[in-house]
Amino acid sequence: MKGNHSRMAGGSLLLGSLMLLFLSLVTNAQAPQQRSPLPLSPLSGGVLMAQALRSGKVTLPRLAPAKPGGASLKCGHAPCVFPNVQASGGGNPVNEDPIAANPAGKGKQLLTGGNDFNCFNVQGFYTTGNGGKTWLHHCMGNLAGNFGAGDPAVGYDTNGTAYIAGIDATPSGTGVIKYEKSTDNGATWSPTALAVTSIFSSGFTDKPWLEIDTSPSSPHVNNLYISLTDFDNLSPAISINVSHSSDGGVTFSTLVVDTVDFPTIDQFSDLAVGRDGTVYVTWMRCVANGPTGDCGGTTAALMFSKSTDGGATWSAPTTVASVALAPDTCGAFYGCLPNTFERVSEIPVIGVDTSTGPGAGNLYVVMYNWTGTFMQVLVSTSINGGSSWGPPVAVAPPTAIHDQFFPWLNVSDSGVVGVTWLDRRDDPLNISYEAFAALSTDNGATFGTNTKIASAMSNPFNDGFGGGFMGDYTGNAWFGNSLFASWMDTRSGTDSQDEVGGLSSSKK
Numbered sequence: 001m002k003g004n005h006s007r008m009a010g011g012s013l014l015l016g017s018l019m020l021l022f023l024s025l026v027t028n029a030q031a032p033q034q035r036s037p038l039p040l041s042p043l044s045g046g047v048l049m050a051q052a053l054r055s056g057k058v059t060l061p062r063l064a065p066a067k068p069g070g071a072s073l074k075c076g077h078a079p080c081v082f083p084n085v086q087a088s089g090g091g092n093p094v095n096e097d098p099i100a101a102n103p104a105g106k107g108k109q110l111l112t113g114g115n116d117f118n119c120f121n122v123q124g125f126y127t128t129g130n131g132g133k134t135w136l137h138h139c140m141g142n143l144a145g146n147f148g149a150g151d152p153a154v155g156y157d158t159n160g161t162a163y164i165a166g167i168d169a170t171p172s173g174t175g176v177i178k179y180e181k182s183t184d185n186g187a188t189w190s191p192t193a194l195a196v197t198s199i200f201s202s203g204f205t206d207k208p209w210l211e212i213d214t215s216p217s218s219p220h221v222n223n224l225y226i227s228l229t230d231f232d233n234l235s236p237a238i239s240i241n242v243s244h245s246s247d248g249g250v251t252f253s254t255l256v257v258d259t260v261d262f263p264t265i266d267q268f269s270d271l272a273v274g275r276d277g278t279v280y281v282t283w284m285r286c287v288a289n290g291p292t293g294d295c296g297g298t299t300a301a302l303m304f305s306k307s308t309d310g311g312a313t314w315s316a317p318t319t320v321a322s323v324a325l326a327p328d329t330c331g332a333f334y335g336c337l338p339n340t341f342e343r344v345s346e347i348p349v350i351g352v353d354t355s356t357g358p359g360a361g362n363l364y365v366v367m368y369n370w371t372g373t374f375m376q377v378l379v380s381t382s383i384n385g386g387s388s389w390g391p392p393v394a395v396a397p398p399t400a401i402h403d404q405f406f407p408w409l410n411v412s413d414s415g416v417v418g419v420t421w422l423d424r425r426d427d428p429l430n431i432s433y434e435a436f437a438a439l440s441t442d443n444g445a446t447f448g449t450n451t452k453i454a455s456a457m458s459n460p461f462n463d464g465f466g467g468g469f470m471g472d473y474t475g476n477a478w479f480g481n482s483l484f485a486s487w488m489d490t491r492s493g494t495d496s497q498d499e500v501g502g503l504s505s506s507k508k
Contacts, residue, residue, distance in 0.1 A: 296328025
């Protein structure tokens with residue numbers, strides 16, 4: 001595949017050798033009391049675990065797979081909660097679970113995936129055409145000579161074509177983004193193809209996110225957009241890039257949105273596309289100067305930029321909000337889930353109201369903030385296209401004072417803001433969690449009843465890695481008045497799997 005790359009102001013950081021360089025920079029940092037099984041590195045957790053498995057530093061016992069599916073993701077009269085369905089096949093852990101609903105599939109077709117450690121390339125994807133009763137499983141391929149490095153992404157276009165993407169790493173320590181597509185909802189997939197390469201001569205493309213323009217009124221309908229963090233192996237620059245394709249992935253053009261130099265770090269991008277085709281990208285910026293020499297326990301800025309010309313140019317970055325990151329108590333670069341040695345990420349997930357209602361065009365960003373005692377999920381709103389942002393609003397009531405983490409956000413076609421997250425409120429020890437959801441029908445001013453959408457609790461120590469890696473993100477997607485959610489679930493007691501559930505709202 002050809003790539004048409006437009007390079008703006010350059011720079012670069014480091015992977016492979018990135019870890020060695022970073023560790024040499026923090027030799028004087030205080031060692032955490034508990035250690036994560038992964039290196040102390042600004043790379044995403046999925047990449048680090050894929051590397052650890054490939055090198056033999058981490059091994060997994062293969063367990064008997066659990067039977068996936070078996071229930072329908074529907075319920076009676078709204079509002080109501082869907083039954084929980086396991087989408088992944090089981091056997092070894094699965095985590096980091098994006099999800100998409102086919103806009104041309106009448107709500108019965110869903111696509112989800114994960115870092116699937118049953119797959120040689122650690123990238124598994126699952127489709128259902130009957131609302132969750134049965135699932136087709138597919139392990140993504142790799143480009144010649146490369147190996148999969150996790151970070152799954154999913155999407156559908158308006159024709160019902162399904163797209164999947166992830167990281168492919170080379171033996172020399174560089175990385176690219178690959179993709180496949182299916183026109184029959186996962187029954188067959190195209191050969192693995194190159195989507196995006198690094199802007200650097202020796203760079204690693206990390207934490208990709210895929211978004212597809214599905215607005216019929218957009219001049220760029222069915223454009224593919226992939227955002228990522230680009231680390232250079234040869235210098236301390238890091239960039240947030242967004243690539244776009246207007247020909248179904250045959251060619252991509254890449255633009256640099258922002259570049260910083262280590263110890264400043266840009267990471268964890270997300271995308272949304274408006275009704276008029278405007279593309280929005282958000283990411284986290286932190287400075288590695290915390291108590292343990294990384295970003296844990298520091299204040300991070302959540303950044304924003306947009307493109308009004310289909311990704312050809314991007315606005316100067318601005319700040320949505322400043323948040324406190326959880327402390328690094330376990331040897332994880334961006335902080336740790338309290339009472340565990342699970343790493344946690346800060347992904348400022350963005351959604352846009354594509355309705356014609358009173359909130360049309362509103363932007364919403366969900367985040368977490370470390371209060372000093374627990375992680376709290378918040379949402380900030382912009383009513384002017386991102387020129388300014390309102391103060392973040394709590395999604396949970398004041399009585400919820402246990403950790404809320406890994407949130408995701410999307411907006412329905414009628415303007416309902418849906419947030420899902422993992423929550424520990426039902427465990428007095430603040431360890432086990434359940435998936436929750438909350439809706440806003442007043443354009444983000446308030447969020448209603450917190451609804452438990454998980455039918456069983458999950459203990460993070462049962463993630464399949466001894467409590468050391470449960471991934472970096474969950475997912476959700478609207479179809480009509482149904483909010484589908486996907487999360488890493490350990491109800492089996494042996495490992496995490498991709499669980500799908502959700503709710504049907506009362507507003508169409």
